[in-house]
Amino acid sequence: MVIGAGSEEITKRLKQENPPSLFLIVEEQESLLVSRLSLKDEKEITVRLMDFENTDFDLEQFDIVYAQASISTIKRNKIIKEIKRILKPGGILCAGEIVSKTVDVPGFVKDIWEHSGISPLNETELGKYYTSKGFEIQYEDDLSYTLKDFYSTGSSLLKQRIKDLSEKEKSYYKKLLNQVSHESNVYLKLGGDKHIGFRVIIAKR
Numbered sequence: 001m002v003i004g005a006g007s008e009e010i011t012k013r014l015k016q017e018n019p020p021s022l023f024l025i026v027e028e029q030e031s032l033l034v035s036r037l038s039l040k041d042e043k044e045i046t047v048r049l050m051d052f053e054n055t056d057f058d059l060e061q062f063d064i065v066y067a068q069a070s071i072s073t074i075k076r077n078k079i080i081k082e083i084k085r086i087l088k089p090g091g092i093l094c095a096g097e098i099v100s101k102t103v104d105v106p107g108f109v110k111d112i113w114e115h116s117g118i119s120p121l122n123e124t125e126l127g128k129y130y131t132s133k134g135f136e137i138q139y140e141d142d143l144s145y146t147l148k149d150f151y152s153t154g155s156s157l158l159k160q161r162i163k164d165l166s167e168k169e170k171s172y173y174k175k176l177l178n179q180v181s182h183e184s185n186v187y188l189k190l191g192g193d194k195h196i197g198f199r200v201i202i203a204k205r
Contacts, residue, residue: 001062001086003052003079004070005031008038014066015044023057025050053078057086064092069198072098074119080133087205093135094202099123101144101197109195112183123197135203144197151184 002011002024011024024039024047026032032049039045050056053075065083073079083093098113098120113120121129127137186192 001025001057001065003065003067003083005035007066007068008035010066010068011039011045012042014064015042019063022046023048025052025055027051053082055082055086059085060088060091061086062091063088064094066094068096069098071095072120073117076119080130084134084205089205091205092138092202093205094200096143096198096200097121097126099126099197099199100195102195105195108186108190109192112186112192115179116183123199126199126201130201130203135205137201137203139200139202141200142197143200144193147187147196147198148193151187154180154184 001022002014005026005028007024011022015022022045024035024045026035026047026049029049032047035047039047048056052070065087067079067083071079071083087093098118100120100122103122112118123142127140130137187196
């Protein structure tokens with residue numbers, strides 16, 4: 001099972017392993033439409049709209065849960081509790097987590113996180129957090145270096161795509177467009193890279 005908007009490509013890759021079932025869940029109606037459109041030819045993948053902390057899945061249903069930056073929110077504890085509920089004993093959680101690289105994070109970075117509902121742990125505390133929730137850490141690594149490409153590519157694509165939008169579409173997506181542009185600018189030009197990190201953790205239930 002895959003948690004989070006924008007995870008269509010990783011879901012397609014997981015499908016190549018021929019799992020007995022494969023779900024992608026998202027929390028917003030717009031994300032649901034985007035995911036279903038992107039995966040319209042992938043009949044083996046089921047896309048559902050659910051709250052990450054309160055899914056409709058059965059107890060101990062999944063062997064693997066993959067969450068790309070979907071846990072690093074103010075609902076972290078509830079999401080982790082739900083993931084433990086739906087994972088089989090010995091099941092694997094693979095999570096990409098936004099983390100803070102410094103203790104004293106400046107206000108302009110905190111503003112971005114607050115606006116996006118993100119509540120990162122400090123990078124030194126991530127493994128301890130998962131252990132405290134009953135997971136056995138199998139692997140952990142710092143992938144912060146990938147954020148530069150992520151934000152650079154996002155900024156470039158935004159500039160390209162915005163030219164193709166109608167005035168009505170620009171108005172509709174104005175808030176999202178401004179948010180993406182601002183976050184990219186903070187990371188790439190205003191020193192956000194010193195404070196914003198990204199780590200991957202693989203843990204066994």
